[in-house]
Amino acid sequence: MxxxxxxxxxxxxxxxxxxxxxxxxxxxxxxxxxxxxxxxxxxxxxxxxxxxxxxxxxxxxxxxxxxxxxxxxxxxxxxxxxxxxxxxxxxxxxxxxxxxxxxxxxxxxxxxxxxxxxxxxxxxxxxxxxxxxxxxxxxxxxxxxxxxxxxxxxxxxxxxxxxxxxxxxxxxxxxxxxxxxxxxxxxxxxxxxxxxxGHDTAVQRITAPAAAPPACSVLLTDETEFGNMFLVEVSRGCPRGCRFCAAGFVYQPFRQQPLELLKAAVLEGLQHRKTIGLVGAAVSDHRSIEALCNFIVEQDGSPSLSSLRVDRLTPHMLELLAKSGHRTISLAPEGGSQRMRDLIRKNLTADQILDAAEAVARAGILNLRLYFIIGLPGENDQDLEELVKLTAAIKERVVEQARRHKRLGEITLSVNPFIPKPFTPLQWAGMCPLEELKRKVAWLEKRIRPLANLRLKVEDLHGCVLQALLSRGGRELTPLLLQMAEGLNLRKAAKLCGIDVEACVTRIYAPDEKLVWEVAPVADRERLLTEYQAAMKQLPEEQTP
CATH class of the missing domain: 3.40.50.280 (Cobalamin-binding domain)
Structure with missing residues (x-):
């Protein structure tokens, strides 16, 4: 060799x-x-x-x-x-x-x-x-x-x-x-x-037994993104049911690990790493998350959470995170306007988001990462305008607290295009066309650029189109994958294979249509459809499919 x-x-x-x-x-x-x-x-x-x-x-x-x-x-x-x-x-x-x-x-x-x-x-x-x-x-x-x-x-x-x-x-x-x-x-x-x-009959999805112990790091190496952490899964699934997110529907029911098992995993992890990375789609929704973080700090460790739910922040939780050395907190408003947040069932108001950002900064954590989705069904420039206004208002709250701490932080807007994922209520909706997404990003860049201490980070749009295509397509994409594996980019591979990428990713499916991905029905179709119809009611009649 x-x-x-x-x-x-x-x-x-x-x-x-x-x-x-x-x-x-x-x-x-x-x-x-x-x-x-x-x-x-x-x-x-x-x-x-x-x-x-x-x-x-x-x-x-x-x-x-x-x-x-x-x-x-x-x-x-x-x-x-x-x-x-x-x-x-x-x-x-x-x-x-x-x-x-x-x-x-x-x-x-x-x-x-x-x-x-x-x-x-x-x-x-x-x-x-x-x-x-x-x-x-x-x-x-x-x-x-x-x-x-x-x-x-x-x-x-x-x-x-x-x-x-x-x-x-x-x-x-x-x-x-x-x-x-x-x-x-x-x-x-x-x-x-x-x-x-083939799949003439649906395949059954198998769920882990309720008594399964928490998943934890098995191998540790510095050659990873989380090389300084010992990872512990605190929960699986999500109880929120945001209409764009697969985690709330694919991994059901929502399961929380018992606190005592998590403490045992933490003690094992602290023998190897000082930082304990708490993993899950809804970490801050765990019933004992504050007690667990408190335990980690008491053991001279540092808890790390991928993101925090805006309506689950408490002063004590933020104090613990600040004390353990956190310099950045991630919050996910997702929708820039109230209309878009209602459409995706985020169940958050602008005041809640502003209060959460201020509370984070008050605790001395002055770097914020804010996650937003653009290109949602029915989104218009007014929704983008509200996103910019909300961001500017967050900045004002954070700067006010920063003065008290006599140091400035940075706010990062992490913007991702909406991808209609199977087994979510918005699986029937289409993705925003690529050129329109590019226009929205350019519009946001122009509006955000003048704001000091604000950084805009946008997910690669072409990569998101590929993700949407592979989320929605069937076996007709196998030749495309083979061509891309040989080095062709998506545009060239699609042309060679006769695939209209834009038509596939932007297509709006009829509610009674058989969907290619329904091989294993991992979510209740009727529940998804009810939620989809409720989402579409947030839109003007002329924008409803």
Whole structure:
């Protein structure tokens, strides 16, 4: 093997703590693959959890592999070496099972890249008994598996704690069976979807048992976004039901870990890292979040929360965060105007947002990150004007508090375009056209630029269009993914494959239309439709579909 590749893999192994020894024993060999770079993969608590779950199963050994970084990829291409696992530098094609864990739709593009490097046929239909079984799971497939379905022999719908033990046991039991017989047996498991067999009947989504312990960091390394943290999942799902967000509908019911279990996880984490990263779609909605943060501080640790719900802030919580060294707090008004916040069911008023921003600054945390969505159904320039006015008012409140602290902070507006996600009430709505999004961004830049200590950060619009396309499309996108994996950009790949991207992402679906992503009905369709109709009532009649 190329010495550069070996050097990179050795460095990574040497920088990790907590890796599970991957011996040569075990009836079943599994390679767990994250279709992005190592630093991205190891920042994912979900990926780490699945790694531990596989290795917890008897008679099974699980290793890991990733999309090579640029230098690593160059070494693979120059040497002609096949992609290998991190632990034992074993070719992926030598494993019994290659399991992809995928959280985000744009990573679909990297699936055929990885399989090509591993010398495994990209499409399941082209594989033989000599090839590993290639399976997948993760949040991206709960939303819409179809664009990438033909790459896999099996897709597992649900949460790893419930899916992996029976799947692993069956694979171990039938490890010597033919590919066809093993797939036939696996297809009988709850949550299993065999893409080659189609989906005439809906696949059942499997939820983790209520008694499942909190997911925590398994491996620690500085080569990740959260290298200084020990991550602990405090809850799963979200009780809010914002109409644009999949977390409130896909991961139901909302589950909160008991405080005592979380304290035990924190004590374990503090042996390795001073900062405890609290993970979940609705961290601040946990019934004991303040008590947990208080406990972390009492143990001389520092709690870190990805974002705080505006209406869940308390002076004591902010005091704890300030005391533990927080310099930035993220708040998510989402809608710039009251009309847009009502449309997405955010249940926040401008006064609540202003009071929360002032409370954060009063506590001495003077850097704010504000999350907004543009391009929502029915949005107009007046809504954008209100977004700017709200931001300016937030700035005034923060500056007033900053004077008391005798130092200035910075406010960052993180602006993302609306993407109509499957299994949300707004799944029937269309995305704002790309050129109109560009106009809105230019308008915001012009209005925000004169405001001091304000920074506008906009998500890559072309990347968001790709995400929307892969969220809404079907198997007609498989050729497009294959072309993009070879290096074509979205525009060129779509032209070559005859796909009208704009028509797909901006399309408004009829309520009674069969939707391509409804392979596994992970949310109640009637509830989604009721919420969609309620959202559309916020719009003038001429803007209603």
């Amino acid at each position: 190329n010495w550069q590749i070996q050097q990179i893999l050795r460095r990574r192994r040497g920088a990790e703590t907590g890796a599970i020894p991957a011996g040569c024993g075990g009836a079943l060999s599994v390679c767990l693959v994250y279709p992005n770079h190592y630093a991205v993969a190891m920042s994912s608590l979900g990926f780490q959890t699945v790694y531990k779950l596989f290795n917890d199963q008897p008679d099974l050994v699980c290793e890991r592999a990733f999309l090579p970084d640029r230098d690593e990829l160059d070494a693979y291409l120059k040497s002609g070496d096949t992609l290998v696992s991190l632990e034992n530098e074993r070719p992926l094609s030598d494993f019994d099972l290659v399991a992809f864990s995928i959280s985000f739709e744009p990573d679909f593009v990297n699936i055929p890249r990885i399989l090509k490097l591993a010398r495994i046929p990209s499409c399941a239909a082209d594989r033989t008994g000599a090839d590993p079984l290639v399976i997948a799971g993760g949040a991206a497939f709960l939303i819409n598996p179809e664009p990438a379905a033909e790459f896999f022999d099996l897709i597992a719908f649900g949460e790893g704690e419930a899916l992996i033990p029976p799947l692993a046991a069956l694979c171990v039991q039938h490890v010597a069976a033919s590919r066809e017989m093993l797939l036939q047996e696996l297809g009988r498991l709850a949550g299993s979807y065999l893409p080659a067999a």
